[in-house]
Amino acid sequence: MGSPLSRAKGLTVPSFAKVNLGLEVLGTREDGYHELRTLFQSIDLHDRITLRPLPRGIVIECDHPGVPRDETNLAWRAAESLKRRGGVSAGVAIRIDKRIPIAGGLGGGSSNAAAVLVALNRVWRLGLGPDDLHRLARRLGADVPFFLVGGTALGLARGDEVYPLRRQVKAQVVLVDPGRPVSTAAVFARVDAGLTHRENSYTIFRFVSRDLEGVEAFPLLANDLEQAALEEAPDLARTVGRIRGSLVREGALLAALSGSGSSFFGMFDDVQRARRAHAALESQGFAVHRCRTLSLDQYRGAWARALGYNSGRSWR
Ligand code: C5P
Numbered sequence: 001m002g003s004p005l006s007r008a009k010g011l012t013v014p015s016f017a018k019v020n021l022g023l024e025v026l027g028t029r030e031d032g033y034h035e036l037r038t039l040f041q042s043i044d045l046h047d048r049i050t051l052r053p054l055p056r057g058i059v060i061e062c063d064h065p066g067v068p069r070d071e072t073n074l075a076w077r078a079a080e081s082l083k084r085r086g087g088v089s090a091g092v093a094i095r096i097d098k099r100i101p102i103a104g105g106l107g108g109g110s111s112n113a114a115a116v117l118v119a120l121n122r123v124w125r126l127g128l129g130p131d132d133l134h135r136l137a138r139r140l141g142a143d144v145p146f147f148l149v150g151g152t153a154l155g156l157a158r159g160d161e162v163y164p165l166r167r168q169v170k171a172q173v174v175l176v177d178p179g180r181p182v183s184t185a186a187v188f189a190r191v192d193a194g195l196t197h198r199e200n201s202y203t204i205f206r207f208v209s210r211d212l213e214g215v216e217a218f219p220l221l222a223n224d225l226e227q228a229a230l231e232e233a234p235d236l237a238r239t240v241g242r243i244r245g246s247l248v249r250e251g252a253l254l255a256a257l258s259g260s261g262s263s264f265f266g267m268f269d270d271v272q273r274a275r276r277a278h279a280a281l282e283s284q285g286f287a288v289h290r291c292r293t294l295s296l297d298q299y300r301g302a303w304a305r306a307l308g309y310n311s312g313r314s315w316r
């Protein structure tokens with residue numbers, strides 16, 4: 001038997017996107033972040049991350065020109081933080097096959113970081129538990145802890161306190177990428193002026209309580225970042241109006257901006273309607289993805305299959 005390094009071909013794991021079904025900005029925090037209430041939802045649109053062992057160092061490979069290949073990439077920082085936490089001297093090459101639109105409010109970079117944490121914890125046999133991984137994740141970014149959980153979940157604090165909902169949303173999702181990246185930090189900076197009207201807002205809590213009663217309440221939900229995102233990127237306003245119009249015309253239960261944008265999505269309970277919305281938007285020249293929500297169990301199942309939890313393998 002050779003060493004794991006000489007046998008290694010690599011390990012490929014999926015890295016799923018999210019949308020925010022709703023997002024309320026409640027105030028500013030002393031750490032410069034914003035206090036949030038949000039509903040995260042995993043969708044099956046995903047990047048693929050392939051990890052290969054190296055004798056030392058961390059190398060990022062990605063064919064997308066907008067993805068950094070240095071230590072500013074969250075996946076690089078995830079590997080570095082795990083190396084340090086576990087005292088690992090070995091290195092790793094991380095290849096990212098990018099399919100999630102970047103700077104689109106879909107959490108692609110955060111998802112990649114969580115995927116690297118979970119996969120390297122496995123292949124380096126570090127045995128870190130959920131609490132350890134959560135601590136590393138929240139230092140990397142506010143959205144990273146959600147991607148350790150997946151499915152439908154409530155996000156509180158900076159969005160990094162994550163509570164899976166008992167009833168997982170099941171829907172078709174039509175996702176439109178207007179091809180206009182928007183900076184999350186810039187959008188949050190703009191939102192401050194309009195905070196006070198949210199003091200008495202409980203739409204997300206009402207969604208969660210109706211969820212417990214078994215009633216989905218999409219019309220309650222709103223995204224407080226939408227107005228700020230459109231102020232940050234005024235050229236988007238007309239485009240977003242057209243996208244929302246098409247989604248609503250085809251019967252979307254919810255049509256909303258994801259996170260700080262600029263991806264816009266519609267949720268459908270009917271495949272035919274989702275198909276029609278997809279076709280209508282594509283015929284207007286938009287880049288459209290038709291996808292599905294992923295439940296907590298589906299998300300965990302995809303991880304378990306990729307990491308070979310039933311076969312006992314590490315590097316394949
Ligand atoms: O944590 P992350 O680096 O992903 O967040 C990107 C930016 O979004 C932060 O630098 C911050 O400006 C803003 N943000 C915020 N409040 C949050 C989450 C993000 O102000 N709860």
